[in-house]
C-alpha cells in the first residue's frame with residue numbers, strides 16, 4: 001500500500017502518523033473463532049529532498065521499507081541516501097556469490113569438538129568461508145543470509161555437503177574417524193530435494209552415514225512441524241545424526257524435542273559466555289543438560305573460550321565442547337595436524 005501525505009506540515013509529524021497507522025493495522029481482527037493480527041513495515045520518503053518524481057520517491061520508500069523489515073518489522077524507517085549505496089553493494093555481492101561455486105571461491109574450515117570425558121576429538125564441524133577478490137575470507141554471517149534470500153543456498157549447501165563428506169572420507173582413509181557436522185539453513189531444510197541431496201553426497205563419497213551429522217536450528221523445524229517430522233525421519237533413516245544448533249535462542253517448544261528424532265543439543269554460545277559470571281546462565285545450562293540427559297540427547301557447549309567455562313561444562317555433565325579454547329576453525333591440513341598432535345599427547 002502507498003500512503004500519500006499531501007498536507008504534511010513538517011517531517012516531524014511522520015513518526016506520529018506512522019505509529020498511528022501501525023497501531024491500527026495491529027488491532028486484532030476476529031476471524032471465525034480466532035483473532036488474528038497483522039504487522040506492517042513502512043518506508044518513508046519525503047518530497048522534494050528524497051526525489052521529485054513518482055518513481056524515485058517510490059523506489060526510495062521501498063528501500064526504506066526493507067530497512068524496516070530488516071529491523072524486525074512492525075516499524076518504519078526514513079529513507080537515507082546511503083540506502084541506495086547499500087542496495088547496490090548487495091546487488092554486486094549477489095552477482096559474485098552466484099558464481100562463487102564455479103569459480104572455486106568457497107572453502108570449508110573445520111573446528112574440532114572435544115569429548116569432555118575422554119579428552120578425545122570425536123567430532124568436527126564444517127564452517128564455510130568465501131574467498132573474496134582480494135583474498136580475504138568473508139564470514140558466513142555476511143553472506144549466508146543473502147544466499148538464503150536469493151535461493152543460492154541450495155546449490156552452495158550441496159557443495160558444502162559433498163565437500164565435507166569427501167573430506168571426512170579422506171580422513172577416515174588416513175585412519176582418523178571423525179563425525180562431521182554440516183550446517184543446514186532453514187531454506188535448505190525446506191528444499192524438496194534435501195533428502196536426495198544428502199543421500200547422493202553419502203553415496204558419491206562413500207562416507208558411512210553414521211559419520212555425518214546435520215545441524216538445524218529451532219526455527220527450521222518449528223515453522224512447519226508436520227513436514228519437519230517427516231523430513232527428519234527420512235534423514236534419520238539414512239543413518240545419520242541430527243543436532244539442534246544454537247539451542248535455547250529460538251522459539252523453543254519443548255514438545256518438539258520429544259516428537260523430533262534428534263540426537264544432540266548444542267548449547268548456544270550466549271549461555272556459555274556467562275556461565276561463570278551470572279547465576280542465570282549457569283542454571284539455564286544446568287537445565288538444558290538435565291533435559292537432554294532425560295531425553296537421551298548428547299550435549300555440546302558452544303563457544304568455549306576459557307578453562308573456567310570448560311570446567312563448568314564438564315562438571316555439569318556436558319558431553320562435548322567446541323570453542324576457541326581448544327581450537328578455532330582451521331583449514332583441512334591444519335586441522336589434521338592439530339588432531340594428530342593432540343592424540344599423540
Ligand code: C2E
Nearest residue numbers: 127128139140141160183184185303304305322323324329
Ligand atoms: P554455528 O553453526 O553456530 O557455528 C559456530 C560459530 O561460532 C562459527 O562461526 C565459529 O567460528 C564460532 N565459534 C566457535 N567457537 C567459538 C568461540 O569460542 N568463540 C566465539 N566467539 N565464536 C566461536 P562462523 O564460522 O562465523 O559461522 C557462523 C554461522 O554461519 C554458523 O554458526 C552457521 O550458522 C553459519 N554457517 C557456517 N557454515 C555454514 C554452512 O556451510 N551452511 C550454512 N547453511 N550455514 C553455515
Ligand code: MG
Nearest residue numbers: 125183215245
Ligand atoms: Mg553449527
Ligand code: MG
Nearest residue numbers: 245246266302
Ligand atoms: Mg551454533
